[in-house]
Amino acid sequence: MKIVTTIQEVREQVKAWRKEGQTVGLVPTMGYLHEGHASLMDASVRDNDKTVISVFVNPMQFGPTEDLESYPRDLAHDAALAEAHGVDLIFHPEPEEMYHEGFSSFVDMTVLTEELCGLSRPVHFRGVCTVVAKLFNIVQPDKAYFGKKDAQQLAVIRHMVDDLNMNLEIIGCPIVREEDGLAKSSRNTYLNPEERKAALILSQAIALGAELVRRGETDCKAITDAMKTKIETEPLARIDYVKLVDAATMQQIPVLDRPALCAIAVFIGRTRLIDNFFTEDVGGAV
Numbered sequence: 001m002k003i004v005t006t007i008q009e010v011r012e013q014v015k016a017w018r019k020e021g022q023t024v025g026l027v028p029t030m031g032y033l034h035e036g037h038a039s040l041m042d043a044s045v046r047d048n049d050k051t052v053i054s055v056f057v058n059p060m061q062f063g064p065t066e067d068l069e070s071y072p073r074d075l076a077h078d079a080a081l082a083e084a085h086g087v088d089l090i091f092h093p094e095p096e097e098m099y100h101e102g103f104s105s106f107v108d109m110t111v112l113t114e115e116l117c118g119l120s121r122p123v124h125f126r127g128v129c130t131v132v133a134k135l136f137n138i139v140q141p142d143k144a145y146f147g148k149k150d151a152q153q154l155a156v157i158r159h160m161v162d163d164l165n166m167n168l169e170i171i172g173c174p175i176v177r178e179e180d181g182l183a184k185s186s187r188n189t190y191l192n193p194e195e196r197k198a199a200l201i202l203s204q205a206i207a208l209g210a211e212l213v214r215r216g217e218t219d220c221k222a223i224t225d226a227m228k229t230k231i232e233t234e235p236l237a238r239i240d241y242v243k244l245v246d247a248a249t250m251q252q253i254p255v256l257d258r259p260a261l262c263a264i265a266v267f268i269g270r271t272r273l274i275d276n277f278f279t280e281d282v283g284g285a286v
């Protein structure tokens with residue numbers, strides 16, 4: 001497995017693979033890899049001849065008061081995990097390699113970015129779309145892999161690929177959880193032991209919402225109210241949002257009459273965590 005830092009090195013390697021007729025999968029990451037990322041790497045290694053991962057903490061997707069500086073980084077750990085999972089190339093650029101002086105082109109999206117994390121993190125999806133579009137242009141993969149934990153991100157990227165006629169397939173992979181239910185996230189490392197326990201309220205609220213849907217509840221407010229009440233029992237938790245949205249448009253809906261996403265964002269202390277379920281995945285009536 002190689003680690004490269006320049007766009008040119010990635011292009012040369014991918015060109016050589018293409019000459020040999022090899023297919024290429026891409027797993028974009030911000031590093032500090034965990035089993036959630038491992039499941040994406042495994043899927044790519046299974047589906048493609050070669051797998052590239054990017055490890056880049058993208059400054060453009062962090063707001064001014066967010067955790068860009070403190071975001072955990074450990075390239076040696078990432079390299080060991082990636083190698084163990086059969087990755088062929090790590091692209092680990094410096095910010096200057098991705099955003100040269102005078103950089104002034106962005107990929108912006110309306111509608112799908114107006115709700116959920118797009119509402120709480122106004123610059124986030126512009127940064128995500130721009131960096132992901134750049135990574136697609138640099139690597140030119142056949143397939144790219146994203147986790148369903150970032151469900152809005154996955155929908156936004158699918159939409160971008162469709163809108164801009166990008167020539168690749170986007171694969172969404174299931175949420176990977178800790179044994180006790182907490183969705184795996186690099187940000188879980190911010191939690192102290194007390195907060196780690198409190199963070200279980202997210203997956204418990206998700207389980208409650210999923211159960212209500214499974215039992216046939218279709219009133220979105222009834223479902224989200226029950227989930228909010230559950231989260232409010234945890235003193236360390238502060239709700240950012242608990243919402244049910246149309247799975248395609250990410251717009252809020254009053255009644256479950258179409259495939260929907262139930263998404264939550266909750267602060268545990270100062271750490272903002274997200275979790276979700278798709279009604280389709282929990283055997284809802286619709």
Ligand code: PAF
Pocket residue numbers: 028029030056058061128131132150153
């Ligand atoms: O999901 C992430 O880790 C990031 O948003 C991504 C897709 C790597 C873009 O920086």
